[in-house]
Amino acid sequence: MKNENVIKTVNITKRVKRKVLLEDISLNVEAGSICGFLGPNGAGKTTLMRVMMGLVKPSQGSVFLNGVDVNGNRPEALKHVGAMIESPLFYDYLTGRIMLLNLSRLHGYTKEEREEKVEEVLQIVGLEKRGEDKIHTYSLGMKQRLGIAQALLGDPSLILLDEPANGLDPIGMRELRELIISLNQEKGITFFISSHLLDELQHICNHYILIREGRILYQGQVDDLMKDKEMRLEDLFVEMMTS
Numbered sequence: 001m002k003n004e005n006v007i008k009t010v011n012i013t014k015r016v017k018r019k020v021l022l023e024d025i026s027l028n029v030e031a032g033s034i035c036g037f038l039g040p041n042g043a044g045k046t047t048l049m050r051v052m053m054g055l056v057k058p059s060q061g062s063v064f065l066n067g068v069d070v071n072g073n074r075p076e077a078l079k080h081v082g083a084m085i086e087s088p089l090f091y092d093y094l095t096g097r098i099m100l101l102n103l104s105r106l107h108g109y110t111k112e113e114r115e116e117k118v119e120e121v122l123q124i125v126g127l128e129k130r131g132e133d134k135i136h137t138y139s140l141g142m143k144q145r146l147g148i149a150q151a152l153l154g155d156p157s158l159i160l161l162d163e164p165a166n167g168l169d170p171i172g173m174r175e176l177r178e179l180i181i182s183l184n185q186e187k188g189i190t191f192f193i194s195s196h197l198l199d200e201l202q203h204i205c206n207h208y209i210l211i212r213e214g215r216i217l218y219q220g221q222v223d224d225l226m227k228d229k230e231m232r233l234e235d236l237f238v239e240m241m242t243s
């Protein structure tokens with residue numbers, strides 16, 4: 001695993017009126033890791049991911065993606081970053097393939113390259129046989145995989161996923177996990193994945209960041225977190241979240 005940080009936030013604070021949504025968040029995510037971003041509902045996960053993508057400006061602090069300041073040079077910072085933040089907004093009446101072809105225009109490919117790229121990402125997420133079907137006929141799991149397909153269009157080195165397992169059944173969940181692991185292992189893509197449910201991430205992450213009420217409670221490797229090998233990660237998570 002390389003050592004550089006693909007995500008680095010420095011003292012991020014976000015206030016809206018008098019409310020503090022994020023407070024002094026400094027975190028690092030190393031290249032090649034699968035980082036679980038865990039916290040209860042309302043902890044500030046979506047807000048931080050929106051700040052990371054430059055969709056929301058922080059009140060203070062900086063975010064660097066692949067070493068580039070998101071608020072200094074957003075296009076350059078996001079060049080190799082894919083994201084699925086909140087439930088992806090799909091145009092249900094389009095086919096999966098057409099939607100991806102439309103979105104692929106954002107990446108400056110030629111027409112032939114766009115067609116090739118869309119075939120490639122449909123294949124990666126296992127939707128190649130459903131590309132001609134309208135999105136409203138897709139299951140929730142297929143929609144999530146379509147969201148990952150759009151995140152893959154720009155050949156990202158980093159993908160941010162906000163609650164990607166929301167509402168998935170066990171099969172959809174397993175397919176999602178396998179997809180993330182294979183993209184990480186075969187393409188070296190770093191993942192930053194939020195969830196309020198530890199179970200969803202427990203088997204795939206090698207790095208965790210825990211957040212509560214806009215503040216970081218813990219960040220580090222899984223092994224460091226598990227002081228006692230017998231202790232279940234879930235017990236530790238509950239202990240940290242409630243103490």
Ligand SMILES: Nc1ncnc2c1ncn2[C@@H]1O[C@H](COP(=O)(O)OP(=O)(O)OP(=O)(O)O)[C@@H](O)[C@H]1O
Pocket residue numbers: 016019021039040041042043044045046047048196
């Ligand atoms: N624009 C805003 N103005 C005021 N409050 C906001 C705004 N955006 C978010 N919040 C509040 O900030 C807190 C954090 O919200 P956020 O959506 O980031 O949490 P989350 O960890 O992603 O939660 P969930 O798991 O429920 O999606 C919540 O209390 C939310 O109501």
